[in-house]
Amino acid sequence: MMKASFDIITIFPEIFKSYLGESILKRAIQKGLLDVKIHNLRDFSQDKHKTVDDYPYGGGPGMVMKIEPIYNAIQFIKSDGIGRFNVLLSPQGRIYNQRVAESFLSKNLRILLICGRYEGIDERVVEHLTDDEISVGDYILTGGELAALVIIDSITRLIPGVLGDDESVKEDSFTCGIFDYPHYTRPPEFKGIKVPDILLSGNHQEIKKWRKKEALKKTFIKRPDLINKEDLSLEDRKLLEEIILDIQR
Ligand code: 4FV
Numbered sequence: 001m002m003k004a005s006f007d008i009i010t011i012f013p014e015i016f017k018s019y020l021g022e023s024i025l026k027r028a029i030q031k032g033l034l035d036v037k038i039h040n041l042r043d044f045s046q047d048k049h050k051t052v053d054d055y056p057y058g059g060g061p062g063m064v065m066k067i068e069p070i071y072n073a074i075q076f077i078k079s080d081g082i083g084r085f086n087v088l089l090s091p092q093g094r095i096y097n098q099r100v101a102e103s104f105l106s107k108n109l110r111i112l113l114i115c116g117r118y119e120g121i122d123e124r125v126v127e128h129l130t131d132d133e134i135s136v137g138d139y140i141l142t143g144g145e146l147a148a149l150v151i152i153d154s155i156t157r158l159i160p161g162v163l164g165d166d167e168s169v170k171e172d173s174f175t176c177g178i179f180d181y182p183h184y185t186r187p188p189e190f191k192g193i194k195v196p197d198i199l200l201s202g203n204h205q206e207i208k209k210w211r212k213k214e215a216l217k218k219t220f221i222k223r224p225d226l227i228n229k230e231d232l233s234l235e236d237r238k239l240l241e242e243i244i245l246d247i248q249r
Contacts, residue, residue, distance in 0.1 A: 001032070003032065003034070004035070005036075005111070006034075006035070006087045006110070006148075007036075007038075007112045008036065008038045008112075009070060010039070011040065011115075012117075012139055012145055013038045015149075016036070016145070017145075019149050019153075020152075024157065024162060024163065025068055027145070027162075028159070034159070042092065044072035046068065046069075046072070051067060052065060056119065061119060064118060065117060065122060065125070067125050070125050074129055082110055084112040084177070085112065085131060086131045087112065087113050088113045088114045089113060089116060089136070090123070091135050091140055096103040096134050096135065096136050096147075096151065098154070098174035099174075101158060105158050111155075113144070114144070116144040117142050118164075135147070157169065174226075177224075179215050180210075181212070182218065183201055186199070187248075191232045193245055216240055216248075217243045
């Protein structure tokens with residue numbers, strides 16, 4: 001049985017309890033498909049004030065996360081003899097996407113997520129205690145905890161048995177390199193806006209074709225950078241040419 005396992009180093013363990021205590025991730029934990037151990041970094045500080053940050057050498061604004069508590073936390077976590085893949089969440093990391101999520105899952109790694117806070121983290125953590133540095137986007141958060149939840153969520157949902165219907169993953173946006181097809185549900189008409197007739201036709205072959213074309217069209221319009229023509233089948237390349245002609249009309 002495939003399982004996602006994470007250790008999290010954070011100074012705000014409570015942040016994780018609500019998100020992991022609801023819905024799909026809660027059920028994944030109950031089913032034994034997800035395991036998350038949360039470690040409060042302050043428990044690994046050696047001074048009586050539980051200090052985890054300090055002033056930056058060389059001056060400058062803000063505080064810097066100290067290396068010793070992080071080192072102590074990693075040593076404690078690894079003392080169970082199970083190897084960890086240490087991931088630092090940082091805006092300077094490689095950009096996280098579906099491919100990275102799939103790659104982490106395929107390697108069946110027990111991932112240790114280090115959540116930064118403050119102005120930054122002692123560079124020696126990056127250089128000597130980190131196997132990978134990941135950014136969830138080119139913007140600055142107040143802490144790495146949200147980034148850690150993004151990684152946990154996006155990897156866990158790929159595990160068979162986590163989502164109600166495992167077919168969903170196969171049709172996800174990005175899984176096939178292009179966006180998912182448009183979705184509709186009742187009512188068939190809302191304030192004069194109708195659901196596309198094809199979806200009410202019951203003609204599953206035509207519906208499949210329509211969905212493929214719409215997915216390709218949406219991707220071409222919104223994120224043409226995601227389309228790599230070399231990866232498209234001959235049929236899809238023809239479909240794309242049809243779409244481009246339709247748009248140009
Ligand atoms: C971030 C990101 C991020 C930087 C200062 C936490 C913050 C604070 N993490 N992807 N973008 N982290 O902005 O992962 O330490």
